[in-house]
Amino acid sequence: FAPGDIVKVGETLLKMIVNGSQVVPHDSLASSPDIPLGVDTTRPSSEGNAPRGSLSTPAVRHLVKQYGLNIDDIQGTGRDGRVLKEDVLNYAASKGLLQEPPSALEENVGQVELPEGGKPLLDPHFYEDKRIPLRGYQRAMVKSMSLAAKVPHFHYLEEINCDALGKLKASFQKENKDHDVKHTFLPFLIKSLSVALSKYPLLNSSFIEETNEVTLKGSHNIGVAMATAQGLVVPSIKKIQSLSILEITKELSRLHEMALHNRLSTNDITGGTITLSNIGAIGGKFGSPVL
DSSP states (O other), rough: OOOOOOOOOOOOOOOOOOOOOOOHHHHHHHSSSSSSTTTTTHHHHHHHSOOSSOOOOOOHHHHHHTTTTTTSSSOSSSSOOOOHHHHHHHHHHHSSSSSSOHHHHHHHHOOOOOTTTTTTOOOGGGGGGOOOOOTTHHHHHHHHHHTTHHHHHOOOOOOOOOOHHHHHHHHHHHHHOOTHHHHHHHHHHHHHHHHHHHHHGSEEEEEETTTEEEEOOOOOEHHHHHHHHTTOOOOOOOOGGGGHHHHHHHHHHHHHHHHHOOHHHHHHHHTOOOEEGGGGGGSOOOOOOOO
16 A cells, blocks of 8 residues: 555555564473573664664655665664654764754754845755645545535525524523523524525435436435534534424534544534535635535
8 A cells, every 4th residue: 555545444454474484482492501581582682783774754765865875874763763854964964965963953043144145045845845645534525525516506695684683692592591502693594594495495405417306305404514623524413494493502512512522423424415604603704615
């Protein structure tokens, strides 16, 4: 497998073939006067004989190549002898390829000498492109948004006076006896969307391209986009038709808490039939959502 590949559960990761290995019986070890008990005979006699440079990241190997060095000549100080970036820079400094080792460079931070023109010289690596692998939510988001680009979209904007909604929310909060529940506008909008879907069921449907049919969804499973440290995730609240405003508020709070701790279940993030995006949560005014 290459770095970043997704390995299916139960699939073989690697195979090891050992040639010429022989298991020495414990009795023979105990009776042999030449081999003291408790000594690992497979370990090199000194650290100097240990192979060096066998473990390193692609970025480190690229740095070694830039300086024209042989990675096998560099003593690694990382775990299991792994060659680190600092090891390469120290070795390059010892060969005269760098004016100062990295430790000295760190000590002289803030004492940057400016060349003619007054602009500091930046490390050549500062301008290099970087590749970042996408995993988890981000990989799924790229896949779903790429599929969404194939679906026709249209956008419509409207402003609605929500003074009555503000008073209704305030009354809910005033009569609230559960201090763990904080009423916001979003649960009211979710319930309002469900009422609209009951009147216009075609909005809560999906198109089957193979048979040219439309499936009218029986449940109003409304998804709400949430930004997390792992990426954008859209959990859905199931069967909104049968839920009250308070029940929607509690379920929304539960999903938000689970999303922040990366603990959403498969059922939480699947089965959605329509999505409601709250742009105001991130300080925006208008947005163009995708399917």
